[in-house]
Amino acid sequence: NLTDRLEGVFRRLRGHGTLTEDNIQEAMREVRMALLEADVHFKVARDFVAGVTEKAIGREVAKSLSPGQQVIKIVHEELVALLGGNTEQLRLDGRQPVTIMMAGLQGSGKTTTSGKLAAMLKNKGRRPYLVPADIYRPAAIEQLQVLGDKLGVPVHPSTTDTRPVDICRQAMVAAAEKNYDTVIIDTAGRLHIDESLMSELKDIQEAVQLSEILFVADAMTGQDAVTVAEKFNHDLAITGVVLTKMEGDARGGAALSIKSVTGKPIKFVGMGEGLDALEVFHPDRTASRILG
């Protein structure tokens, strides 16, 4: 692991009380390798290492730490700061009803996460309304209805012959009539390069006052995370990120890639298929995991 590799690096160089430009170069190469192995994007890893190198030069090695441990400590702190700098909860106090739109690639976990959010909000005493706006995937509307039934959360009666933007407009009318205070819109998975489907999301954004646009991404995503996140953020000005399937053994470097390229807060992580498996994002845990 990285600690062992860094110990190896510093064993080869002698006597250190301070981290210098020389003794840090090789250590930072190991850090960059670890980040790439963890699926951090090539450019993000390079920029991160450059930034951390600047922070590390001239730092004293604490009495209780080996030089390798000191480097890890600095890298870890920097990762945590980058990942969690502006951790933010769901914006629930603004204009009501709070309206959340889920967006992301195919299969990333949007529908399941919509259910999880509804469960969490219901437990908080709110009145969520689930809106199926995926008219393409076979049985997508039914999938959200099954989740709603399980939770005792109302689901908008969407049909596949209505345009998603109209489904959303109709759902907002229904929410006002029935006094639901949180509307969760589940959209179809789509490619960031599919301009007509990206327009569909922009249309919804214009038709409905959205409090949050959550970009849902799979924790096992590799280098593509940057390209995808950048495009969704550019087209929609997302307000937060959800990383799903985090309970597996993916190192989760996509978290750093997505955070660095969008600057948007990672609000939640999916930790399982159950509707209770949604947790608040912990930057320090993800940082340790990325470093391996």
Next chain:
Amino acid sequence: FLGRKEIDAELFDDLEELLITADLGVTTTRELLDHARRKVHRKELSDPESLKLALKDKIKSFIIDYQRDAELVMPESGPFVIMVVGVNGVGKTTTIGKIAHKFVKAGRSVMLVAGDTFRAAAVSQLQIWGERNGVHVVARADRADPSSVVYDAMDIAKAKNYDVVLVDTAGRLHTQTNLMEELKKIKRVMGKRLEGAPHEVMLVIDATTGQNGISQAKLFHEAVGITGITLTKLDGTAKGGIVANICREMKTPIRFIGVGEKMEDLRDFDPDEFIEALFE
């Protein structure tokens, strides 16, 4: 090639970026570039174009390094059973809908088995794919044990003499031991009920997957023995380079690639096309 006229350090930097961003991983990239550097050193390569070709050949050798046929080979008699496995959301159910279409077009009789009895609307989703293809779907109305659904399905397959049987399973993380045990049981039940089944265990890998793909392939292979791979979502911007490592490790052929969400969006895997795309 990347606009460079000669082999220099900058070219190697550009190549490192290209290979890593294609999800080939650090270790494999390093190995490929060292291989190229040795060739340059031995004066076997002297221009960027031949260097590129050398890299492509090396990557190709990782991918076609398997002993089985690349094509799915139908057995002499009896149903050909394909069990589809993989982690959550990679495209198993959709891929089954596409493979069914391929076999129906080829004049075969096809049956689908709704082995995902867990996820919301999973059975309905597969039933719609069955309707689109005009093929029978074996499903249970209740949340039955997937092994019992498969047990019945094997009897039906034999009795009705279907040519091809496609078994859908629930998505599961390779790290969930109890779910991997469930998959082993489904496979055992199939084999007990219909000799030789499953004739193909197809692992579905999402092209956007990073290095975790290696762990997925390894653990699914250990559990049920993977005999073929389908790489999905290649219509996106991800290159799917992770399969180079998977194939190298497991010596398993890539049967198909998924290039969209419709029934026709399945192609036979072409290693040359795939490698060309890696370098684009």
